[in-house]
Amino acid sequence: MRGINFRGKTKINGDWIHGYYAELDGDSVIMVDLEKGKNKDDHDVVNHAFYRVIPETVGQFTGEEVWLRSGVLKEKVKLFEWDNISFCIPDRVGNLLSHVGTVYWCNCCFWIDCTDTEGEEGIYGLSSVIIQDDNVEIVGNSHDNLELWEAINES
Known part of the structure; x- marks a missing residue:
């Protein structure tokens, strides 16, 4: 829990x-x-x-720990709502696609609102992504990295 x-x-x-x-x-x-x-x-x-x-x-802790890169070092840190993350998961035919998105809480679940490398928009369940990619990485958050958040949400 x-x-x-x-x-x-x-x-x-x-x-x-x-x-x-x-x-x-x-x-x-x-x-x-x-x-x-x-x-x-x-x-x-x-x-x-x-x-x-x-x-x-204000953002809630998701219950997950993911990677945060600091220079050449990577460490596991707590993932919070409104963090921006990058991850790779396969599409419907098995091609691995990179995504960047923002974590948010809705209807009793954490979701990721994002775009993939091809510019396709998507909503993904956080727990599903964590199961498929053990290298999920925080790349910023919606409040300290506003330009990244705007780029994600303009696509």
């Missing part, structure tokens, strides 16, 4: 923050557990810090 976790950009300085999501007094907030692992079953908020976040940047 995946842990429920969110991230969002803080209103103060635009830094990414990870934790629990809530709406308080009309604001979107991420709550960070200051005593990691303690009071797991308690619902008190005494040991939490609250950060106001930009609502459009």
Whole structure:
């Protein structure tokens, strides 16, 4: 079972923050557990810090870890909603096609809205892609790499 976790950009300085999501007094907030692992079953908020976040940047953890390239190094990192990913899966006749797309949540599932190398648009289930390609890689996100997101969605 995946842990429920969110991230969002803080209103103060635009830094990414990870934790629990809530709406308080009309604001979107991420709550960070200051005593990691303690009071797991308690619902008190005494040991939490609250950060106001930009609502459009809030994304849920997908439960998957995929590759992130940093220079020549690659490491596994958590995949969140609104991340842009690249992957390769076969088409209907078995030809391997490269895709770049944006992960989003809809109807109780994570999906990828993307285009392939031939310019064909498509919607793919994230779990299906993860099963077919063990080299899925994060290439950015819709909030830090706006030009990539716009290029994906203009196709």
